[in-house]
Amino acid sequence: MTLLCVSIAVDDPAHARVSVGEARLAGADLIELRLDPLLEGHAPEHALTHARGLLEASPLPVIATCRSPREGGETSASDADRLALLRGLIKATSPPRYIDLELSTLESAPDALDQLDLRAHPEAALILSTHEFQGRPADLLRRIERMRAVEEAAVLKIAYTARSARDTLEIADLLAARDRPTIALAMGPFGLASRVLAPKFGGFITFAALHRASATAPAQPTIADLLTLYRAREIDESSPVYGVLGYPVEHSLSPHVHNAAFARLPETHFLAKGVYLPLPVAPEYEPFKATLDALLSHKRLTFRGGSVTIPHKENLLRFAREAGRHVFSIDPLAERAGAANTLHFDASRAQWLVTNTDAPAIAELLSEKIDLERQAKPPHALILGAGGVARAAALACADAAMRVTITNRTPERAVALARDLSALDPPPQHPIETIPWEMRGAASPDILINATSVGMSSGPSPDEAPYEPERLAEGALVLETVYNPLETPLLRAARARGCAIIDGADLFVQQAALQSTLWTGAPASTELFDRIVRERLSERR
Ligand code: NAP
Numbered sequence: 001m002t003l004l005c006v007s008i009a010v011d012d013p014a015h016a017r018v019s020v021g022e023a024r025l026a027g028a029d030l031i032e033l034r035l036d037p038l039l040e041g042h043a044p045e046h047a048l049t050h051a052r053g054l055l056e057a058s059p060l061p062v063i064a065t066c067r068s069p070r071e072g073g074e075t076s077a078s079d080a081d082r083l084a085l086l087r088g089l090i091k092a093t094s095p096p097r098y099i100d101l102e103l104s105t106l107e108s109a110p111d112a113l114d115q116l117d118l119r120a121h122p123e124a125a126l127i128l129s130t131h132e133f134q135g136r137p138a139d140l141l142r143r144i145e146r147m148r149a150v151e152e153a154a155v156l157k158i159a160y161t162a163r164s165a166r167d168t169l170e171i172a173d174l175l176a177a178r179d180r181p182t183i184a185l186a187m188g189p190f191g192l193a194s195r196v197l198a199p200k201f202g203g204f205i206t207f208a209a210l211h212r213a214s215a216t217a218p219a220q221p222t223i224a225d226l227l228t229l230y231r232a233r234e235i236d237e238s239s240p241v242y243g244v245l246g247y248p249v250e251h252s253l254s255p256h257v258h259n260a261a262f263a264r265l266p267e268t269h270f271l272a273k274g275v276y277l278p279l280p281v282a283p284e285y286e287p288f289k290a291t292l293d294a295l296l297s298h299k300r301l302t303f304r305g306g307s308v309t310i311p312h313k314e315n316l317l318r319f320a321r322e323a324g325r326h327v328f329s330i331d332p333l334a335e336r337a338g339a340a341n342t343l344h345f346d347a348s349r350a351q352w353l354v355t356n357t358d359a360p361a362i363a364e365l366l367s368e369k370i371d372l373e374r375q376a377k378p379p380h381a382l383i384l385g386a387g388g389v390a391r392a393a394a395l396a397c398a399d400a401a402m403r404v405t406i407t408n409r410t411p412e413r414a415v416a417l418a419r420d421l422s423a424l425d426p427p428p429q430h431p432i433e434t435i436p437w438e439m440r441g442a443a444s445p446d447i448l449i450n451a452t453s454v455g456m457s458s459g460p461s462p463d464e465a466p467y468e469p470e471r472l473a474e475g476a477l478v479l480e481t482v483y484n485p486l487e488t489p490l491l492r493a494a495r496a497r498g499c500a501i502i503d504g505a506d507l508f509v510q511q512a513a514l515q516s517t518l519w520t521g522a523p524a525s526t527e528l529f530d531r532i533v534r535e536r537l538s539e540r541r
Contacts, residue, residue: 002199003029004232005063006223007207007216011037013050017057019210024059026223032063034216035085036073039066044081048088055094063127064089064096071102071131079105083115090116090124100127103147113152128153132160136167148179155181155204161218162186165279165291168194169298172201176300188218189250193277195221199235229259234273240302243279246309252278253508253536254307257529261516271520281312288315305344305519313339313388320354331355336424337395339388342515358392361510363400365502369477378403378430382443384466385451386413389481393449394421398428405433407440441471448472449479455488465490469497480504486537505533
């Protein structure tokens with residue numbers, strides 16, 4: 001079983017004592033006391049007194065670490081002072097379960113182990129560690145060989161910053177080749193998977209922060225995230241892995257809804273121990289291809305599917321086309337949309353499927369509000385924007401036999417999108433029109449779809465509406481794709497005018513529910529997804 005360790009940087013001993021209690025309540029198995037800040041600007045005796053007090057009061061086993069500044073420690077103290085502090089703790093009446101010492105310290109002070117006198121105090125075991133913040137060290141394997149040569153090391157710890165999914169997957173390979181209990185972790189956003197999947201790959205310990213702000217390493221998850229969001233206690237060797245591939249994905253809502261869906265499956269379901277992760281992939285096709293190749297070919301990962309988001313939806317389609325039909329089946333809908341957002345391993349056919357849930361989600365949401373059968377004439381949809389979401393929206397409307405007009409700030413993109421859609425086989429029932437962006441107010445559509453980023457909190461014009469709803473006919477329907485904030489200036493004005501509304505969260509939930517249903521084979525609970533998404537979004541305000 002992988003132990004969950006909360007790492008606590010000790011600069012204020014009283015505060016650290018509170019944090020230790022909180023870590024136990026949060027579900028940690030052990031804590032790491034990072035003592036290097038305590039040594040900064042204080043005599044070693046001062047640090048020793050406080051550290052002993054913390055060890056005596058700790059309800060959990062402790063790793064005592066006094067990190068070298070060479071490896072990210074927050075102290076300018078000498079190696080001799082750091083070793084003196086650790087030696088003092090080993091000899092204390094309540095010694096730590098482990099002490100952490102860097103390989104680099106051992107190599108610069110070859111008598112360090114004699115100084116620590118660990119043989120006389122076997123209750124404190126040695127974790128021999130190495131950390132590299134710049135990336136995967138070029139001499140990684142040689143370092144590990146040197147660590148293995150240290151017989152006194154009960155546990156080896158290897159941590160480096162990952163620059164890609166491949167760096168992270170190498171962590172799984174290092175763990176598979178371990179000769180004793182080993183902690184292997186990749187730092188930074190690309191490395192999150194190694195921290196969450198430590199129980200899958202046999203990592204001895206995975207580290208977490210008590211709170212996001214108190215993380216002691218880049219992109220360290222919180223203990224609450226590990227236990228509640230990723231269900232670390234459920235993960236084992238057999239856990240299938242899913243994820244969202246995009247850039248950036250750190251704040252994606254997808255892990256929240258899809259992990260919650262896995263958690264509700266019956267114990268016997270093949271996905272009951274499944275886990276869904278944010279998997280950042282740098283923009284451009286090459287990193288996407290390299291990442292997907294690595295995920296799909298890794299033997300022990302059991303990657304079984306995922307969501308693909310900005311900027312890689314077109315890249316997924318290209319990847320599937322290049323891989324060929326014997327490996328990948330492309331849903332005609334994804335071909336028609338020119339982009340795919342869903343990847344699924346169909347075990348019954350031993351084949352990957354790529355599809356698109358954006359357009360069907362929009363079609364489904366619109367059909368819930370408008371009964372097309374009862375319309376005297378086809379409804380007129382005005383699409384604002386010509387990017388990825390606009391394309392899905394225009395396709396959904398055209399395939400529902402609506403009249404579609406596209407308008408975009410950059411007119412050439414609107415014209416190109418209309419031309420693409422008109423060339424589809426079978427073609428849209430009505431010609432796809434375009435109008436200049438400045439003329440959009442003159443159109444009075446039955447359905448207005450905002451597929452621009454206008455109104456998005458981190459976007460170019462957070463306080464603006466891309467259309468004046470006063471111009472909408474009574475009873476018109478407004479579909480807003482922006483979900484951050486939930487209530488955009490456009491939706492506020494449309495609501496005041498009495499328009500029917502579909503918001504960005506509705507769209508997110510619907511496309512995610514279609515993905516979940518495909519992966520699990522069970523209908524997704526849109527009520528659950530909706531509650532999670534709205535809660536998360538309201539916390540972000
Ligand atoms: P995209 O491909 O980058 O397209 C962005 C569109 O916004 C383009 O048409 C762009 O026009 C337009 N735009 C940007 N700034 C503008 C401004 N100041 N004035 C007028 N138009 C402007 O992005 P996308 O993937 O289609 O996403 C569009 C929106 O959908 C985003 O806000 C995103 O948050 C939202 N979205 C929602 C969901 C969901 O599930 N609810 C999913 C994905 C995306 P130009 O061509 O002139 O640049």
